[in-house]
């Protein structure tokens with residue numbers, strides 16, 4: 001691929017991935033949570049674009065390949081219509097804050113991301129430090145400035161249906177917005193309706209409580 005991805009080279013070794021990072025205490029779904037200490041690190045985006053009173057997380061999916069190619073616009077519109085404080089917004093690659101892409105197989109294999117993961121989200125703070133684990137979040141500036149979403153180039157792990165693939169991209173954008181996996185809570189929330197649950201079961205679009213969480217996180 002001619003165009004090298006922003007920051008992609010730094011996605012290495014540290015990848016315990018958001019698979020093992022978890023939700024929150026004060027409200028439902030904060031992404032960076034340490035279950036051993038019940039501690040949360042709140043990371044927030046800075047310098048979001050604004051349209052009216054809506055904050056927009058500028059995203060690009062030009063470098064997604066099959067079978068995810070057609071699902072980017074669905075994922076964006078899912079968050080666009082979620083009535084959350086921060087919504088995903090499709091822009092060109094040159095101005096995006098979030099790039100969703102399919103890396104080469106060798107890049108994926110060398111990243112430390114589990115071979116079977118459908119996708120992984122890697123954020124970067126305003127100082128350029130990778131924020132992918134609780135410890136990295138704890139040591140970061142807490143102010144996020146960029147994110148990569150990588151989708152598994154091996155189609156065997158990409159999800160069997162369009163709905164699954166759409167859910168995967170919507171779910172990863174949920175991580176970018178700051179949401180974690182509800183099933184990792186202790187106690188597990190009684191409501192199991194969540195696009196942030198892992199696996200192919202469950203809901204494929206953001207639920208109202210997830211939009212509420214984002215509003216609470218950003219003070220709306």
Ligand SMILES: [Zn+2]
Nearest residue numbers: 018019171181
């Ligand atoms: Zn996840």
